[in-house]
Amino acid sequence: MENQKPKDTITCKKMAWTITNFSSFIFNVPRYSEVFTVGHCAWRLIAYRGKKDSSSSIGIHLEAADASSWPQGASVLAAFSITVVNQLSRKKSVTRGVAEVDVQCKFRANKCDWGYPRFMALSELEEPYKGYMLNDKCIVEVELFSVTSEGIEPLKDGDVVDFKDLGKIDKSLVPLLEEVCLRHLSLLDCMKNKSRRFTECAFTALGRVLQFLKDKRWKEMNDKEASEQLQQLWEELEMIRLDLSWLEPLVKSALNMKGYDEKGEKIKKLKQNLVVAETEMNIIKEKLASTEQSVQVTRKELRNAEEDFEEKDLDVEIEYERP
Structure with missing residues (x-):
């Protein structure tokens, strides 16, 4: 990448997100955590309920919240794990992800989130005796072990x-x-x-x-x-x-x-088609007006001709009146 800014690496940071009123989740409608900053980048967690059936699950992703504002070609490599905390026994918490920095996800403007669409089954998550959900609340943690930004200049004081x-x-x-x-x-x-x-x-x-x-x-x-x-x-x-x-x-x-150019071209073409159609219509109107005038003249001539004409049976003998 040309004019690449130096890489900047930040290591290890953990953030916890308490999701309240979990039962109000709408299927396939995401819910977002507050934004937090690691490695000069803004991050947030995304959680959503999967399809409504016996195999439904919760999906959890980590998103680079400010990726749309990154310079062209910029990217961030991150090694992270996501945990759904068991509130009764920490040892039973469910964690996905790895800590090794050589296993990293690459975040870019056109691919700004990574995670797990089927993190765990909802039937397990929502079972009150399992300990993952208490008082309609669950806790999700994300731990970033390594964040390496490339092409993103950090803000100075x-x-x-x-x-x-x-x-x-x-x-x-x-x-x-x-x-x-x-x-x-x-x-x-x-x-x-x-x-x-x-x-x-x-x-x-x-x-x-x-x-x-x-x-x-x-x-x-x-x-x-x-x-x-x-x-x-x-x-x-x-x-x-x-x-x-x-x-x-x-x-x-x-x-x-x-698509403004395409829309403009379509409008231009439609205007041209309208001009052609209106021209053809005017020609037909003129021809119709001329035909109507001809009909009126012919009708008048017919009436005049009928006044001087007595219809006769041509097969009848001509007889004159005898005394």
């Missing part, structure tokens, strides 16, 4: 600032966030009583969408890659559940630019 005492934000995003917060005060109101980690994640996600829109022209959104990148940034932002009614129309309009 001077690159982040404390944004309105809500969290550390990339300073390049702050002017955009300042502007929208002045116009939409609800953005700050909804951050009350939220954790610092949550607000940092929320404003960073919002700032990335705003920065993307600021840096793009309408014609660039015709590109499939740009459209997919915005789609991913927008989906990440939507999950935070801010009031985005003021921003959504612009984003949807930008996403609708995908």
Whole structure:
């Protein structure tokens, strides 16, 4: 890879995620943990219930949450394990994954999550006497043994600032966030009583969408890659559940630019077809008008001719009146 930035390796970090109200999980609808940072990358866990039948299971994945903002060609190698904790006996916890750094998963912008779609059977997980689920709660741990980033430049202390005492934000995003917060005060109101980690994640996600829109022209959104990148940034932002009614129309309009050239060409062709059809219709109308006029003239001539004409039986003898 050209102009590759030096590799940066971080070793060993563990994060626990307590999933509450597990019974409210909707089948095949993912639930996300809070974002945490390891190796200059943002991570989160994803969990979802599999198909609703006797063989259904829980799927658990580790996702690079900020992969859509990585420079082109950047990647992260990570060795990790995922554990569903047994709350009655730690020894009975279920762990998948390996600690060896030579067995790593490669995270990229187009492949940003790795994990286990059938981590364990729901019948085992939800059995109250097994100890994995207590009071409708289960605990999932992820341990990253090695995280090696390549092509991702870490933020330095001077690159982040404390944004309105809500969290550390990339300073390049702050002017955009300042502007929208002045116009939409609800953005700050909804951050009350939220954790610092949550607000940092929320404003960073919002700032990335705003920065993307600021840096793009309408014609660039015709590109499939740009459209997919915005789609991913927008989906990440939507999950935070801010009031985005003021921003959504612009984003949807930008996403609708995908295939703009093809749509424009189709409209152009339809307009040309309409001109041809209207021309043919006008010719037919003119011919019809001429035919109608001819019919009227012929009808009048027929009436005049009938007035001077007495119909007779030509086979009858001509007789005159005798005295």
